[in-house]
Amino acid sequence: MPPRTPPTATASPSGAEAELRSSLLDWWESHGRHDIPWKRHPDGSRPGPGEPLDPFGVWVAEVMLQQTQLAVVLPYWHRWMAAFPDLRTLAAASEHDVLMVWQGLGYYARARRLHGGAQRLVDGEPPAPSADRDPWPRTLEGWMALPGIGRSTGGSILSSAFDRPFAILDGNVQRVLARLVAHPVAPKRQLPHFWRLSETLLDPQRPRAFNQALMDLGAGVCTPRQPACGACPWQPHCAAYAAGDPGRFPVKDTPPPVPFQVIGVGVVLDAEGRVLIDQRLPEGLLGGLWEFPGGKQEPGEAIEATIRRELREELAIEVTVGEELITLEHAYSHKRLRFVVHLCRWLAGEPQPLASQEVRWVAPQELSSYPFPAANARIIAALQARLAA
DNA sequence: CAGACGTGGGA
DNA sequence: TTCCCAAGTCT
Structure with a gap:
C-alpha cells in the first residue's frame, strides 16, 4: 500500500x-x-x-x-x-x-x-x-x-x-x-x-x-x-x-577534487641511536602533534634531495639520506599524501625548530609517550620492526 | 560562503 | 581500489 x-x-x-x-x-x-x-x-x-x-x-x-x-x-x-x-x-x-x-x-x-x-x-x-x-x-x-x-x-x-x-x-x-x-x-x-x-x-x-x-x-x-x-x-x-x-536524497553538491602530494620524510638517527622528532605548530593540520620531519617534493626533485632540503630548511641540520624505511599513502579530508620515508644519518647542525614548536632527540622506545598522527604511527611501527631485526 | 580540518569502515 | 562519508565548527 x-x-x-x-x-x-x-x-x-x-x-x-x-x-x-x-x-x-x-x-x-x-x-x-x-x-x-x-x-x-x-x-x-x-x-x-x-x-x-x-x-x-x-x-x-x-x-x-x-x-x-x-x-x-x-x-x-x-x-x-x-x-x-x-x-x-x-x-x-x-x-x-x-x-x-x-x-x-x-x-x-x-x-x-x-x-x-x-x-x-x-x-x-x-x-x-x-x-x-x-x-x-x-x-x-x-x-x-x-x-x-x-x-x-x-x-x-x-x-x-x-x-x-x-x-x-x-x-x-x-x-x-x-x-x-x-x-x-x-x-x-x-x-x-x-x-x-x-x-x-x-x-x-x-x-x-x-x-x-x-x-x-x-x-x-x-x-x-x-x-x-x-x-x-x-x-x-x-x-x-x-x-x-x-x-x-539528500541531494549533494559535487565535491571538490582533492590534491595529491608526495612528502619526503626523514627518520634521522644520531650516533647514540636516538631519533629526531618535532612538534607541529599549535594550529592547522595536526596542530600540536609530534611527527618525523619532512616536506613536499618539488617538481623534478629526487625524494632524497627533498629530504635533505627540508631538513636543512626546517631544522637547519645536514644529513645523509640512507635506505627507504617505508612508503605509505594517507588520505585526509582535503588532500591525499604519499609519504616516502628514509632512514637518515645526522651529520651536523644543532636541530632548530624553524617550522615547528620544538624539536627533540628521543630514544626509540620513548616514542610511545608522544602523540603522533595516524600516518606517523605507521612509520613508528616500521621503525620498531627495523630496529628489532 | 567555501575551504580547512582526520580517521577508519563499508560497499 | 576507490569512493563515500560520520553525532560539525571555525575562518
Whole structure:
C-alpha cells in the first residue's frame, strides 16, 4: 500500500507532528540505542524524563561525535573519562596529556578546544566560598560561547544532559529530514530551513528521547545507502519513499577534487641511536602533534634531495639520506599524501625548530609517550620492526 | 560562503 | 581500489 500522508510535516499543524513524534518514539523504545554510557546514570540505570545526566561526560561525547561515528568514539570516550573524569581534572591537565588521549581520533582542534573550554569554565567560577557551584551553562548561547561548540552540539548537550527542548541538526538529521520531505536542494545550502524543520518536529515533552531517536533512525535505518525503509516508522509519511527512490536524497553538491602530494620524510638517527622528532605548530593540520620531519617534493626533485632540503630548511641540520624505511599513502579530508620515508644519518647542525614548536632527540622506545598522527604511527611501527631485526 | 580540518569502515 | 562519508565548527 503506497504512503497516504503527503509530505506536510512543516505545513500541517500539530496533528501530523504528534503522529510523527509518537511513531518515532514508539519505534525507538524497542529499536533504539539504549546502551550508550554517557546517556545513563553512573549506576547504569536510564534517566527518567527531566532527570539530568553528567554534563561533563555528555559534553566530551558530543565533541568526539562531531564527524565521527559512535562505534569509533566509544573506546576513546572510556579512555578519556578514565584519564579526565571531571571538569577540574581536564582543566588542570597538560595539552600533551590531552593530545595523548585524543591521538588517532582526528580533528585535533576538537581536543584543544575542549581543553580550553574546560579551563574557561573553571576560571569562570567565582572564587571559592561555594566550592561546588554548578559551572554548566543552561542556555544555547552559554554553550555556544565555548570553543568548538556550535548550534547542533550545543543543542545535543542541552537536550541530552538536561532534557531541555533544543533541536539538533547533524548529518543524520539532515538526511532523515531531507528524505521525509524529499527536499530538492542540498541541506547545507538551506540550513535555516532544516533548522526550522528540526525545531518543528522536536517533541517538547521528551526532547532527549526525541533527538536520540532521530539520530538512531538516521544511523541505523535511514542510512546513506540502501535505507531500510521497511523498518522505518516514518515510511508512511516519507516523501522520498513515496517518490520511489529514497537513496536520491539528500541531494549533494559535487565535491571538490582533492590534491595529491608526495612528502619526503626523514627518520634521522644520531650516533647514540636516538631519533629526531618535532612538534607541529599549535594550529592547522595536526596542530600540536609530534611527527618525523619532512616536506613536499618539488617538481623534478629526487625524494632524497627533498629530504635533505627540508631538513636543512626546517631544522637547519645536514644529513645523509640512507635506505627507504617505508612508503605509505594517507588520505585526509582535503588532500591525499604519499609519504616516502628514509632512514637518515645526522651529520651536523644543532636541530632548530624553524617550522615547528620544538624539536627533540628521543630514544626509540620513548616514542610511545608522544602523540603522533595516524600516518606517523605507521612509520613508528616500521621503525620498531627495523630496529628489532 | 567555501575551504580547512582526520580517521577508519563499508560497499 | 576507490569512493563515500560520520553525532560539525571555525575562518
